[in-house]
Amino acid sequence: MKFEAVTIKDIAKALGLSTSTVSRALRDSYEISPETKKLVLDYAEKINYQPNPIALSLKERKSHSIGVIVGEIANNFFSQIINGIESVAKEEGYNVIISQSHESFDKESSNLQYLTSRSIDGLLVSVSAETLNFNNLKAIHDKGMPIVFFDRIVDEIETHKVIVDNFTGAYNATSHLIEMGYSNIAHICNASILSIAKERLAGYLSALKDHGMENDESLIKYCKHGGMIAQELEDALKELLKNKRKPDAIFASSDKLTTGCLRILKKKKISVPNDIGLIGFSNGDLTDLLDPPLSVVRQPAFEMGQLAIRMLLPLIESKYPVTSFETKVLSTELIIRNSTKHQPERVLK
Amino acid sequence: MKFEAVTIKDIAKALGLSTSTVSRALRDSYEISPETKKLVLDYAEKINYQPNPIALSLKERKSHSIGVIVGEIANNFFSQIINGIESVAKEEGYNVIISQSHESFDKESSNLQYLTSRSIDGLLVSVSAETLNFNNLKAIHDKGMPIVFFDRIVDEIETHKVIVDNFTGAYNATSHLIEMGYSNIAHICNASILSIAKERLAGYLSALKDHGMENDESLIKYCKHGGMIAQELEDALKELLKNKRKPDAIFASSDKLTTGCLRILKKKKISVPNDIGLIGFSNGDLTDLLDPPLSVVRQPAFEMGQLAIRMLLPLIESKYPVTSFETKVLSTELIIRNSTKHQPERVLK
DNA sequence: GCCGTTTACGCAAACGATGTCGGGAACGAT
DNA sequence: ATCGTTCCCGACATCGTTTGCGTAAACGGC
Structure with a gap:
């Protein structure tokens, strides 16, 4: 009908x-x-x-839709980004088509294929944790599709990008742990190929170095599915706990990894923060209500979304190919709560 | 470019x-x-x-897009629903355009206006908490736009609907509180006009009655913005705590209201579950990690989404007006955790 | 009264694809 | 040789809208 x-x-x-x-x-x-x-x-x-917008689209060869690829919308970080994107899109008369990679390279590829076949005018992308090569993205970009990357960017493709200062965020989180008295600090991060994983790792290492602590490779664990597969995080944690240098704190690189750690530690009856301190990147809106309340590195997600689309629209609307690109870097915020609070030694003081 | x-x-x-x-x-x-x-x-x-899908759309007068209106995607309940919708949409070659009412009637109306102007083929709607009249929806439906309602349905519009058994969900939650020894059970719910609010209230009242407890109007509070405005929940709770019959347990009607209660009670240093027991409808994925772990009524959100779109597509593709409609009712799941655990009296036993 | 200019509108092509109709070529049957 | 079929394919209209061009009418100047 x-x-x-x-x-x-x-x-x-x-x-x-x-x-x-x-x-x-x-x-x-x-x-x-x-x-x-x-x-x-x-x-x-x-x-x-x-x-009729369809007739207009046909005439103008513009669909006034942009595609967005995120990990999953159930993740607050991404849903806040989407809110930022939509707030601008609506103002400017653009449609937003959201697709989720669920951190799978295959899904990302098929979404990419789907979105381009639906004739979108531009693309906002945060690559999945599993993504190993960027050939698909590159091919689409080379054909002239405007793309702006956010969060997880792709160095190999030259275009506008929006990220946070992951290095400093990780540096501050690690420094905080050190200042709270933790000395064996583990780092659980995403697939090592991801830009955010590299930057956060660098921040972590730099903080250790600046505080005269040595880097121990055995304290660094990679979760190449970004924690979407529960088992990989469980394995990583198991190895850490068996490690001869046992960690007394964990810095986790993403929302899912942080709350995932907490869940596993609880199951193992390991007390946070007394046995192990925990801090991580997270934009969850319940981190203050967890047991214990989580210390987190928070990203300005809404602003990232707004910025990303604001950078995309000129690429779409420009009559000539744009050749000069920039990467905007936003600041993170360190929120300190109880999950990094007291070391046993400190309690005794 | x-x-x-x-x-x-x-x-x-x-x-x-x-x-x-x-x-x-x-x-x-x-x-x-x-x-x-x-x-x-x-x-x-x-x-x-x-x-070119746009040329096809023009020719076929079908955009192969469906619009979805939810409260907000940051809410896990809705993001799970969207996942369900998208899983089917993709299979069937449909585009999904998501829009968020943020529980505001104005935003819902403007989204509705926007979606219809973008020539969508059908609509999946969960009305906002604030929605007072359904004239807009009715007008669009009368013009022939296929609509399926889910979660918060509209009785006045005859079409397919998908809901959960809110009555039983609420009945079971309330009964559980009673069985745990709570006797002054408050109910915090959405705007009274909402279908879900009515049904859950009825379940709550029926459970009280069946257990020989009397209904006390002063223990029922309505949040007409669905908890989107922090103040309204704070006011409701303040009144409850000042009430001459002071509640020893709260049954909250939605995700936001449940976690919102917990946050406020914590701020007021009121212990859950010792001072006050807490249970609510929630599809959050962190409720097990909260302090205390929350007892919840969980809805099969993914299935609701799938069912909703599966009911919508035949309406879209039917050549003749459909006149016979059905309302599918799914079951909720009661998950018992510590937030409803022990009453002081019970501890002493 | 002739011509140039302005005003106000219509015709038709175009965007990309599909579908209806019609027709040329090849073939067999008579 | 003529006719009827069948097989392939092209011209054209169409979906809803915009836009370049053409033009009739009105008007003004001399």
């Missing part, structure tokens, strides 16, 4: 005008007399005329 | 054929000779031809 819409032709017929006249009247062209304009406008209003 | 796509014309020109022949060859029409078909198919493959 279809939804019958009124077209410009209906107006033309009803008023005894041509479609061109109606079209121009609606667009307030100088070629149309004020009387005719009023006639058309009033009638259009009366029958609630809505221009 | 635009993304130049290859069209059927390019193929026709390159092969010295007409566009109609190419079109038919691609659609494997019997009117085309096997040789020509192979020629066209091979060439199309080679230059990676993708049919």
Whole structure:
């Protein structure tokens, strides 16, 4: 059963005008007399005329839709980003089509394929944890599709990018742990190929070094599915706990890894923060209510989303290929709560 | 800068054929000779031809997009529903356009307006907490737009609907509180106009009655913005705590209200579950890690999403108006954790 | 009264694809 | 040789809208 819409032709017929006249009247062209304009406008209003966006898209070769690829919308970080994107998109008359990679390379590829086949005007992408090569993205970009990367960027593709200062975020989180008295600090991160994983690892290492602590490779664990597969995190943690240098604190690199750690530690009856301190990147809205309340590195996700689309639109609307690109870097915020609070030694003081 | 796509014309020109022949060859029409078909198919493959969905939409007067209106995607309940919707949509070749009401009637109306102007084929709706009248929805539905309601349905509009058994969910939650020894059970719910609020209230009242407890109006509080405005929940709770019959347990009607209660009670240093027991509808994925772990009524959100779109598609694709509708009711699940655990009296036993 | 200019509108092509119709070529049957 | 089929394929219209161009009518200047 279809939804019958009124077209410009209906107006033309009803008023005894041509479609061109109606079209121009609606667009307030100088070629149309004020009387005719009023006639058309009033009638259009009366029958609630809505221009058909599909016809317009065909004519303009622009769909006014942009595709967004995120890990999963259930993740607060991404849902906040999407809110930022949508707030701008709506203002500017763009549609947003969201697709989720669920951190799988295959899903990401098929989403990419799907989105481009749906003729979108541009793409906002945060690559999945599993992504090993960027050939698909590169091919699409080379064909002229405007892309802006956010969060998990791709160095190999030259375009605008929006990230946070992952290095400093990780540096501060690690330094905080050190200052709280933790000395064997483990780091659980995403697949090592990811930009965010590299930067956060570097921040972690730099903080250790600056505080005169040595780097111990056995305290660094990679979760190449970003924690989407529960087992990989469980294995990583198991290895850490069996490690001859046993960690007394964990810095986790993502939302899922952080809360995942907490869940496993609880199951193993390991007390946070007394046995092990825990801090991680997270934009969850319940971290303050957890047991214990989590110390987190928070990212300005809403702003990232806004910025990303604000950078994308000029690429879409530019008549000539853009050749100069920039990478915007936003700051993270360190929120200290009880999960990194007291070391046993400190309690005794 | 635009993304130049290859069209059927390019193929026709390159092969010295007409566009109609190419079109038919691609659609494997019997009117085309096997040789020509192979020629066209091979060439199309080679230059990676993708049919333009916009042109198709214009021709077929179908956009192959459906609109979804939810409260907010940051809410796990809704993001799970969306996952369910997308899983089916993708299979069936439909696009999903998500819009968030943020529980505001104005935003819902403008989203509705926006979605219909984008020529969608159908609509999946869970009305906002603030929605006072359904005139907009009704007008759109009367014009022939297929709509399926889920979660928060609208009785006044006759169409397919998907809900959970809110009555039983609430009944079981309330009964559980009673069985745990709580006797002054408050209920915090959404705007009283909402279907879910009515049904859950009824379940709550019925459980009280069946256990020989009397209904006390002063223990029932409505949050007409669904907890989106922090103050309203804080006020509701303040009143409850000042009430002459002071509640020793709270049954909250939604995710946001449940975790919101917990946050406020913590701030007021009121212990859950010792001072006050807490249970609520929630699909959050961290409720087990909260302090205390929350007892919840969980809804099969993913299935609801799948069911909703599965009911919508026939409405869209039917050639004649559908006049017979059904309402599917799914079961909720009661998950018992510590937030409803022990009453002081019980501890002493 | 002739011509140039302005005003106000219509015609038709175009965007990419599909579908209806019609027709040329090849073939067999008579 | 003529006719009827069948097989392939092209011309054209169409979906709803915009836009370049053409043009009739009105008007003003001399």
